[in-house]
Amino acid sequence: MSQSSAARFPFSIGHVAKVTGVAVSTIRSWENQGLLAPNKSAGGHRSYGEADIERIRRIDRMRRMDGQSLSAIRRVLDSEEEIAAPQDGEAAPAAAFNHLGARVRSLRQEAGLSLRELSDRTAIASSHLSMFERGVAFLSPARLNAIAEVFGRTLAELLGGTKGRDFPVVRRGQGRIVGSFGPGVTIEQLTVSQRLMDAEVWTIDPDRESDGFYAHEGEELIYVLEGSLELALADRDAEVLNPGDGAYFNSRIAHRWRNTGRVPAKVLWINTDSDRLSSMSFEKTDRRLGLGAGIGEGIGEGALSLELPQGARTFRVIETHTEGHPTHILIEPLEGLDADSVAGKARQFAERYDSLRPMLLHEPRGHSGAFGLVPVASSAADFGAFFISSYGYPGLCGHAIMGYTAALRALGRLASHPRFTIEVPNGILTVHVGAEGDADAIALEMPPAIVSEADRRVHVDGHDLDVAVVVCGDCYALVNADAAGLALDVGGIDRLLAVGDGLRRHLNEALPRRAGSRPVINSVLFHGADEGGGARQFLAIDRQKFDRSPGVAGLSCLLALRAATGAAAPGARLEAVSLFGGHLTGELITTTHGAGSAVAVTTRITGRAHLKAVATLIQEEGDPLGSGFLR
Numbered sequence: 001m002s003q004s005s006a007a008r009f010p011f012s013i014g015h016v017a018k019v020t021g022v023a024v025s026t027i028r029s030w031e032n033q034g035l036l037a038p039n040k041s042a043g044g045h046r047s048y049g050e051a052d053i054e055r056i057r058r059i060d061r062m063r064r065m066d067g068q069s070l071s072a073i074r075r076v077l078d079s080e081e082e083i084a085a086p087q088d089g090e091a092a093p094a095a096a097f098n099h100l101g102a103r104v105r106s107l108r109q110e111a112g113l114s115l116r117e118l119s120d121r122t123a124i125a126s127s128h129l130s131m132f133e134r135g136v137a138f139l140s141p142a143r144l145n146a147i148a149e150v151f152g153r154t155l156a157e158l159l160g161g162t163k164g165r166d167f168p169v170v171r172r173g174q175g176r177i178v179g180s181f182g183p184g185v186t187i188e189q190l191t192v193s194q195r196l197m198d199a200e201v202w203t204i205d206p207d208r209e210s211d212g213f214y215a216h217e218g219e220e221l222i223y224v225l226e227g228s229l230e231l232a233l234a235d236r237d238a239e240v241l242n243p244g245d246g247a248y249f250n251s252r253i254a255h256r257w258r259n260t261g262r263v264p265a266k267v268l269w270i271n272t273d274s275d276r277l278s279s280m281s282f283e284k285t286d287r288r289l290g291l292g293a294g295i296g297e298g299i300g301e302g303a304l305s306l307e308l309p310q311g312a313r314t315f316r317v318i319e320t321h322t323e324g325h326p327t328h329i330l331i332e333p334l335e336g337l338d339a340d341s342v343a344g345k346a347r348q349f350a351e352r353y354d355s356l357r358p359m360l361l362h363e364p365r366g367h368s369g370a371f372g373l374v375p376v377a378s379s380a381a382d383f384g385a386f387f388i389s390s391y392g393y394p395g396l397c398g399h400a401i402m403g404y405t406a407a408l409r410a411l412g413r414l415a416s417h418p419r420f421t422i423e424v425p426n427g428i429l430t431v432h433v434g435a436e437g438d439a440d441a442i443a444l445e446m447p448p449a450i451v452s453e454a455d456r457r458v459h460v461d462g463h464d465l466d467v468a469v470v471v472c473g474d475c476y477a478l479v480n481a482d483a484a485g486l487a488l489d490v491g492g493i494d495r496l497l498a499v500g501d502g503l504r505r506h507l508n509e510a511l512p513r514r515a516g517s518r519p520v521i522n523s524v525l526f527h528g529a530d531e532g533g534g535a536r537q538f539l540a541i542d543r544q545k546f547d548r549s550p551g552v553a554g555l556s557c558l559l560a561l562r563a564a565t566g567a568a569a570p571g572a573r574l575e576a577v578s579l580f581g582g583h584l585t586g587e588l589i590t591t592t593h594g595a596g597s598a599v600a601v602t603t604r605i606t607g608r609a610h611l612k613a614v615a616t617l618i619q620e621e622g623d624p625l626g627s628g629f630l631r
Contacts, residue, residue, distance in 0.1 A: 011047060011048045011049070011052075011053065012046075012047065012048075013027060013028075013038075013046050013048065015048075016048045016052065016053055016056065019053060020053060020056045020057050020060065021060070022056055022060050027056060030056070030059060030070070033070055033074065034074060035055075035059055035070065035073065035074055035077065036052065036055065036056065038052060055077075059073055059077075062076070100132075100139075100144070100158065101132045101133040101134060101135045101137075102133070102135065103158065104132070104133060104147055104158070105133040107151045107153075108133075108151075111150075111151060113150075115129050115130055115133075118147070118150065121146075121150050122143065122146040122147055122150060123146070124139070124143050124146070124147075140209075140210060140211030140212070141210040141211065141214060142210050142211050142212040142213065142214035142256070143211065144158060145214040145215075145216055146214070148216070149216070152382050152417065152420075184204065184205035184207075184208040185202065185203070185204050185205070185208050186202070186203045187200050187201070187202050187203075188200060188201045188202075188203075197270050197271065197272055198269075198270065198271040198272075199268070199269075199270050200268075200269045200270075201225075201266065201267070201268055201269070202265075202266070202267045202269050203264055203265070203266050203267075204227075204229065204257075204259045204264060204265045204266075204267065205259065205264050206259050206260075206261060206262055206263065206264065207258075207259065207260075208258070208259050209256070209257065209258035209259070210255075210256045210257050210258070211256075212256055213232075213234060213254035213255060213256045214254065214255070214256070215234075215251060215252050215253060215254045215255065216251050216252070217251060217252065217272075217412070217413070217415060218251045218271050218272035219248070219249070219250050219251055219271070219272050220248070220249065220251050220269065220270060220271040220272070221246065221247070221248045221268075221269075221270040222241065222246060222247045222248075222267055222268070222269055222270075223245075223246040223267065223268040223270075224241045224242060224243050224244065224245050224246070224265065224266075224267050224268075225243060225266040225267060225268055226243055226263075226264070226265065226266040227243070227259065227261050227263050227264055227265030227266060228240055228241060228242050228243075228259070228260065228261040228265055229241050229257055229258070229259055229261075229265045229267055230257065230258045230259070230260045231247055231255065231256075231257050232255065232256050232257075233249060233253050233254070233255050234253055234254035234255065240260065251271065251272075252415065308618065308620075309620050309621065309622075310621070311620070311621030311622075312618055312619065312620045312621060313618075313619045314332075314616050314617065314618055314619070315330065315332050315356070315359075315360065315616070315617045315619070316330075316331045316332055316614070316615070316616050316617075317329055317330055317331060317360070317614075317615050317616075317617060318331060318407045318611070318613075318614055319611075319612040319613040319614070319615060320402075320403030320404075320406050320407060320609050320610060320611055320612055321403065321548075321549075321609065321610055321612050322398075322399035322400075322402040322403050322549050322552075322582075322607060322608070322609040322610075323399070323549040323550060323578065323582025323583060323584060323607050323608060323609075324547075324548035324549045324578055324580045324581075324582040325369070325371065325399045325547050325548040325549040325582075326370060326371065326403075326548070326612065327371050327372065327373050327399065327400045327403035327404070327609075328360055328361065328366065328370060328371070328372045328373070329372070329373045329374075329375065329403065329404060329407055330356075330360065330372060330373070330374050330375075331375070334349070334352075334353060334374075336348055336352055337349060337376055340379065341380070341423070342376060342378055342384040342385070342386055342423045342424060342425055343386070343395075343425040343426075345376045345384070345386060346374075346386035346387075346393055346425050349374060349386070349388075349393075350393060355627060357372070357388045357389075357390070358390065358627055358628040358629075358630065359617075359619055359626065359627050359628050360372055360388070360617065360628075361388065361389065361390050361628070362390055362627075362628030362629055362630045363625075363628060363629055363630070364625055364628070364629075365617050365628060366390075366628070368390055368544045368545050368630055369390075369541070369544075369545045369546060369547070369548065370389075370390065371387065371388075371389050371397065371399075371400055372387065372388040372389065372400075373385050373386070373387055373388070373397075373400045373401075373403065373404050374386055374387075374388060375404065378422070378423040380423050380428060381420075381421035381422055381423040381428050382417055382420040382421050382422065383404075383408070383420065383421070383422045383423070384422065384423040384424075385400075385401070385404055385422060385423075385424060386424060386425050387400055387424070387425075390545065390630055391541070391542065391545065393425070394473070394474060394522075395424065395425040395426035395473050395474065396424055396425070396426040396427075396447070396472070396473025396474065396553060397473075397552075397553075398444055398446065398551075398552025398553050398556075398605060399547070399549045399551075399552050399607075399609075401422060401424070401429065401431065401444060401552075402442045402444065402552070402607055402608070402609040403609045404422075405431055405433060405442050405609060406442070406609035406610060406611060407611070409433060410611055414433055417433075418432065418433050418434055419431070419432045419433070420433075426447065426473045427447055429444060429445060429446070429447065430444075430445040431443070431444055431445075432445075435604075435606050436606065440608050441606050441607075441608060442606065442607060442608060442609060443604050443605065443606040444552065444604065444605050444606075445589075445602070445603075445604050446472065446552070446553070446556045446602065446603045446604070446605055447472065447473060447602075448472070448592075448600045448601065448602055449470055449471070449472035449553075449556045449557050449559070449560035449600065449601050449602075449603060450470065450471045450472070450560070450594075450598060450599070450600045451468060451469075451470050451560050451561055451563075451564040451598065451599045451600075451601075452469050452470070452471060452598055453467075453468060453469040454468050454561060454564045454565060454599075455468065455565075456468065456469070458503060458506060458507070460499060460502045460503045460506055461498065461499050461502045463484045463485065463486065463499060464484065465479050465480075465483075465484050465499075465503060466479065466480045466483050466484070467479055467503070467507070468561045468564075469507070469511070469521070470557035470560050470561060472553045472556045472557050472560070473553055474522040474523065474553065475520055475521050475522050476521070476522065476523050476524070476525050476553070476554060476557045477503055477504065477507055477521045477523075477524045477525070478524075478525045478527060478554075478557055478558060478561055479499075479500075479503065479524060479525065479526050479527070480527065480528065481496075481526040481527060481528040481536075481538075482528040482529060484499075486499065486526060488526060488527075488528045488536045488537075488538055488579065489579060490579050490580070493538070493546065493579070496526055496538055496540055496546075497540050497542075497543055497544065497546060498543070499524075499540075500523075500524035500526070500540030500542075501540070501542060501543040503521075503524055504521045504523075504524055504542070507521045508520060508521055522541075523539055523540060523541050523547075523554075524539070524540045525537060525538070525539050525540075525551060525554040525557060525558065526538045526539075526540065527554075527558055530575070530577050532575065532577070533575070534574060534575030534576060534577060535555075535558060535574055535575070535576045535577070536576075536577050536578075536579070537550045537551050537554055537555065537558070537576045537577070537578060538551075538578070538579055539551040539554045547578075548578065548580055548582070549578055549582045549584070549607075550576040550577060550578040550582055550583065550584045551576070551578075551584075552584060552605050552607065554576075555574065555576045555584050555586040555603075555605055556586065556601075556603040556605055558574065558576070558586070559572070559574055559586050559587075559588045559601060559603050560599060560600070560601040560603070562574070562588075563588060563591045563599055563601045564599040568588050569588065569591065570588050570589060570590055570591055571587070571588065572587070572588045573585060573586065573587050573588075574586045574587075574588075582607075583607070584605055584606065584607040585605070585606045585607070586603055586604070586605050586606075587603060587604045587605075587606075588601055588603055589601070589602040589603055589604055590602045
């Protein structure tokens with residue numbers, strides 16, 4: 001071995017085994033399988049350089065942390081070497097392969113974005129983005145954060161959340177090492193995407209920095225273990241944190257960091273995880289229920305908590321109403337809702353937790369028309385949710401989505417999502433907060449409303465009814481109340497419910513079967529002219545249940561009926577008013593004429609939702625009405 005060669009490969013196999021923690025026999029096995037190519041002297045003596053040590057560490061991480069096979073690892077490494085190989089006359093790139101680039105490329109392609117479009121949204125040159133995706137360049141934390149926001153991800157998610165068994169103890173050096181921000185920054189994840197907090201240990205070399213200010217959702221805690229770190233918040237002067245110093249701040253405040261010292265800085269970095277917070281899960285540790293305040297002259301004066309009876313269960317809800325109709329949003333964590341789709345999660349809830357439905361929604365905690373929403377994670381949209389009611393599991397409910405939006409906004413979850421998607425059992429909807437310049441307006445882009453029958457004459461309970469059948473998530477019968485002589489006012493509700501119940505029964509017997517199944521009319525929408533030129537609406541669900549709002553899906557169906565009869569064209573708007581004064585606005589977006597007389601339209605329905613309460617429902621073990629009752 002020449003002197004220069006010895007300088008480049010100064011380490012023996014024993015030393016390499018010691019510093020990497022990989023056994024000598026394993027290193028030799030990897031060499032036999034083509035994963036390593038150490039330097040060999042004329043006498044066959046192996047020696048290793050810094051690059052060999054890093055390669056061994058990486059192979060070990062890929063096996064231990066990612067669970068990849070050796071053949072898969074070899075393919076990855078070979079492909080990286082091919083990408084990084086210099087062209088004739090070019091110098092080899094200085095940056096090592098960055099696996100984050102491939103992940104970003106996949107996200108970009110799934111979103112249908114070009115490099116130019118991603119460049120425009122992030123202010124990162126498209127040429128640099130191209131090099132990053134190909135693995136021959138790195139991006140700073142500030143720029144990676146900008147990319148994460150485009151795809152509705154957190155920075156921790158972009159780096160890759162931890163998976164595997166949920167165990168509370170992580171031994172020194174046993175956390176998952178994730179893709180860094182380039183040479184000089186290493187991140188060891190202690191726990192990410194499993195709890196409310198991302199906990200990481202960052203090692204930052206001298207002169208490494210965030211490359212400017214960046215901000216994101218959540219809150220974060222920084223605690224310096226070794227070295228020093230300069231931290232600057234947008235509204236404060238920069239501070240240098242030394243070992244034992246910490247900082248805690250709202251992550252929405254723009255911040256930057258830099259290692260101004262001469263030695264690497266090791267920092268414990270903790271962030272709240274936005275997705276975990278969006279599921280709104282809470283855990284109880286004892287039987288004491290906090291009351292929130294200990295002042296006043298009522299019976300709770302001086303008491304900060306309530307002692308619950310042994311065996312009592314509690315369920316926390318956020319309560320909203322959408323122009324009248326209430327939604328109970330369940331925010332208790334539930335095990336076992338792990339299906340791939342929201343529809344699958346709803347089925348799992350029905351199988352395992354159906355007893356919660358009457359407890360939450362029936363009297364004495366609710367009423368016959370009460371409605372519930374269960375937030376769940378979605379792999380296909382920004383948020384996910386399914387619906388529960390006293391009569392089952394509806395596939396779509398517009399007023400509940402508006403209520404959920406109001407809750408998400410109050411929780412600070414929509415700061416970077418003024419326009420977001422939500423997966424429900426019947427598909428994916430787009431929601432826009434602040435529609436038409438109104439900060440409080442919530443607009444839903446509804447799924448197609450399909451008019452299968454526009455003009456059917458039915459005689460029910462002494463009334464001749466003009467009926468249309470329209471599907472928008474569920475199946476609705478639309479009745480012109482003015483033509484039938486039915487009063488659309490609060491005093492006529494009992495009569496409307498009776499007629500609606502009779503009509504629904506009649507249609508479900510009379511409508512033709514399709515593919516051997518009987519059609520199901522879920523609800524009856526009574527509509528008539530309003531004095532202001534809009535529509536007056538009342539949605540009868542069954543003999544006792546009705547919608548207190550004008551009806552989001554009902555308004556979509558009415559616009560579809562108007563399009564089918566030639567009374568409305570794309571761009572037409574319609575104001576709907578409930579019997580209780582609630583208002584919704586509908587806009588006809590597109591109209592499509594199908595086979596026969598079928599017409600399908602898309603609509604945008606805009607309304608408002610309001611917070612009503614944050615409540616903890618109590619179910620005592622011996623309560624005879626603990627499961628609720630329905631009258």
